[in-house]
Amino acid sequence: xxxxxxxxxxxxxxxxxxxxxxxxxxxxxxxxxxxxxxxxxxxxxxxxxxxxxxxxxxxxxxxxxxxxxxxxxxxxxxxxxxxxxxxxxxxxx
Amino acid sequence: xxxxxxxxxxxxxxxxxxxxxxxxxxxxxxxxxxxxxxxxxxxxxxxxxxxxxxxxxxxxxxxxxxxxxxxxxxxxxxxxxxxxxxxxxxxxxxxxxxxxxxxxxxxxxxxxxxxxxxxxxxxxxxxxxxxxxxxxxxxxxxxxxxxxxxxxxxxxxxxxxxxxxxxxxxxxxxxxxxxxxxxxxxxxxxxxxxxxxxxxxxxxxxxxxxxxxxxxxxxxxxxxxxxxxxxx
Numbered sequence: 088x089x090x091x092x093x094x095x096x097x098x099x100x101x102x103x104x105x106x107x108x109x110x111x112x113x114x115x116x117x118x119x120x121x122x123x124x125x126x127x128x129x130x131x132x133x134x135x136x137x138x139x140x141x142x143x144x145x146x147x148x149x150x151x152x153x154x155x156x157x158x159x160x161x162x163x164x165x166x167x168x169x170x171x172x173x174x175x176x177x178x179x180x
Numbered sequence: 181x182x183x184x185x186x187x188x189x190x191x192x193x194x195x196x197x198x199x200x201x202x203x204x205x206x207x208x209x210x211x212x213x214x215x216x217x218x219x220x221x222x223x224x225x226x227x228x229x230x231x232x233x234x235x236x237x238x239x240x241x242x243x244x245x246x247x248x249x250x251x252x253x254x255x256x257x258x259x260x261x262x263x264x265x266x267x268x269x270x271x272x273x274x275x276x277x278x279x280x281x282x283x284x285x286x287x288x289x290x291x292x293x294x295x296x297x298x299x300x301x302x303x304x305x306x307x308x309x310x311x312x313x314x315x316x317x318x319x320x321x322x323x324x325x326x327x328x329x330x331x332x333x334x335x336x337x338x339x340x341x342x343x344x345x346x347x348x349x350x351x352x353x354x355x356x357x358x359x360x361x362x363x364x365x366x367x368x369x370x371x372x373x374x375x376x377x378x379x380x381x382x383x384x385x386x387x388x389x390x391x392x393x394x395x396x397x398x399x400x401x402x403x404x405x406x407x408x409x410x411x412x
Contacts, residue, residue: 104364105290108290156240156283158331158332
């Protein structure tokens with residue numbers, strides 16, 4: 088099993104009014120050096136397979152077809168092997 | 181011949197009954213509801229994807245609705261030339277489904293905009309706009325948080341060259357300027373049609389201004405135009 092951590096970023100060419108508005112808040116806080124605030128999404132989930140290549144393929148499909156809209160967003164992800172809880176604690180009765 | 185309209189209900193649609201009411205009670209067309217789990221379009225001539233917040237607008241507006249079981253036959257129907265109109269959230273679903281090009285970004289003001297806007301008709305050669313008289317500027321309400329239409333330069337050029345832009349936000353006199361743009365939409369785009377001319381999306385709500393009791397009826401010009409022209 089793998090733990091997937093997906094980062095979805097707005098493409099550099101797409102304006103981010105939300106980031107701009109949040110950055111105005113930074114100014115109000117007196118944080119004058121904050122620049123280029125961009126807001127993205129972080130999504131995590133597990134992939135129930137032992138095969139890394141399979142996991143990569145499935146996560147890529149998930150990102151391309153649903154999690155990110157390629158017209159306005161780019162995505163990247165990491166995969167870390169995890170041991171399922173059931174095998175840690177032994178067989179359930 | 182009276183066309184039959186099918187109004188889709190996604191979990192989170194909230195203009196479905198408005199669309200049904202306007203089409204059936206005010207304009208007297210045949211209308212059925214299509215549940216999001218349906219796979220039979222009941223021989224409808226026109227499919228309406230209504231406004232609302234399908235699936236809570238989770239992830240992105242329209243992103244999950246586009247995978248509803250009912251969308252599979254709708255995409256097939258559209259690809260065969262069937263008429264589909266997406267209003268507001270329905271427009272966002274059409275964009276996510278790839279039936280229309282582009283995306284909706286959050287409104288430039290970051291505010292939910294709910295007010296009457298004026299629309300200049302840029303193309304009267306579609307079934308959706310054919311019956312709107314020359315010089316007529318439509319007055320129709322918008323109500324959305326993500327109506328800031330965006331697309332890359334190549335697609336925008338195609339939209340212009342192929343006359344796919346049907347409505348633009350304008351002043352009451354028809355001037356297209358920043359002041360009349362409620363959401364930051366590129367080139368003031370309010371409604372577009374696909375290349376074949378059978379799939380149409382618009383952010384303003386025609387179904388909300390059909391009943392004379394409400395004091396505004398410009399929405400009926402669009403809905404009647406569809407009904408009058410799909411068989412011609």
